[in-house]
Amino acid sequence: MIKNTAKQKSLEVSQVSHTFGLDDVLEDISLSIHAGQIIALVGPSGCGKTTLLRLCAGITDLVEGKISNSFDSTSFMFQQPRLLPWKNTLDNIAISLKARRVARQQREALARKLGLRMGLVEEDFKKFPHELSGGMQQRAALARALVLEPDLLLLDEPFSALDVGLKSELYGLLVEQLVHRRAAVLMITHDLMEATRLSDVILLMEADPGRIVQRYPLDKPLPERDDNWVYQTTAKLMQTPEVQESFGLV
Amino acid sequence: MKLLRDLPAYLWSGWGAISSLLLLMAVWEWGNQIYGDLVLPTPLAAFQTLGQLFASGEAWTQLLITGRRAFAGFLFSVAVGSTLGIAAGLSMTASMMSRPIVTVLVGMPPIAWIVLALLWFGATDMAPIFTVFIACFPIVFVGAMQGTRTLDNQLKDMANVFKLPKWMAFIDVYLPHIFSYIFPAWISALGMSWKIVVMAELLATSDGVGAALAVSRSHLDTAATMAWIVSVVALLLMVEYLLLEPIKREIEKWRETGSD
Ligand SMILES: Nc1ncnc2c1ncn2[C@@H]1O[C@H](COP(=O)(O)OP(=O)(O)OP(=O)(O)O)[C@@H](O)[C@H]1O
């Protein structure tokens, strides 16, 4: 639709390798993600997914290769909630707004609105992180990542601690964010079904060293993906030798 | 304020403490019956003497002098200990180097400091103040250093990812973490300062509760001795449970261990 009107915003990762000490953690990773796209990164535990995401966010220093990010604002959600233990839920969600000097009232209103959409309730906002359940902490962390309305979201297993009902609700929320604002998402997940439901491309990684072994484009538009299609597609993916090998099913 | 709202429940929880204090009184009374008035006067006699001391204004005067000294030494150790502790925590080398020094300071008996202080400052205010300072310093220093040392990368990553400006990262992220270590150290130091100051006064000054204790000892006035001891201990308990403990609870509500 709005193709070629402006220079497409994108995150380009090319030929990135990474080592921790003597361990080769990532080898020759290339990928690109454009506005409005969701890419899911799946792969076995320890294959370097988090490391790749941290490199994209610039939290870990790049050793080899090139990463360029032309998005205006990038948000990151850690694998662990990492809320500040001495701040209540609302202040935790609003922290990046505070960093941008948004006035207290306004940032609390924004944080509250988003927190409620995440399924938190009013009482939760005054609680400290240790008084929240694991799933609530995760939702607060997701809200914290979304509250600035970033146009690139880097999410490290954002739904891992949630039950099925909440998951599907938050999927809806994420898709909405995407369609409305043409945000891009690079998301790590262990759940192939989740990847199938949400992403435009699934990148399959393998360990030792971490590398991308397969790319599965999914062409069906997100709103048209019903349960049936998701089950069938996931089942088909599970049959491929690459997936079986990557997840150690053979 | 929440502090006031919680007060009744907090006081109620003090019943256990009060009953154990009463038990202590009973043991004291019993000791009096065995050893006689000269060795251990009855609690009643001690409290009567205490009442007279307060009525004459003597107790207020001496407690004020002692309190001022303890507080001066304490504040000094908080200021110097916190600053140096944080500075040492920021550098691996500095914290390694300070370890043996801290061990020496902790291991040094306070009485040795009192003697040194007497030699250095004579029988002035500075002797007890210095002794309090030097005894409290390592406690505060270690608390501040540990708080700074335990700042982890997770907190730094957090501050980075959400692009917190430097001042905000310090106020909202690093400082609360450090403070959660420093504050308990401050409290231990305050308790320590109160004990040390009496001991220093006993040997080094002519006024203050410690000096009054020395006088009552030389008069073999056990009732007055017990009265002074009671006043010192009571003041410490009051400061601890009516002031510090509630503040600590309020400040550390976010801690898992601090919650009820
Ligand atoms: N800071 C670090 N220092 C040294 N090694 C690290 C560091 N971070 C990660 N590693 C190593 O890099 C490898 C990849 O870790 P990473 O966290 O990226 O895995 P992952 O794919 O996210 O796993 P999971 O799915 O379990 O979260 C692991 O072998 C890990 O031990």
Ligand SMILES: [Mg+2]
């Ligand atoms: Mg990970």
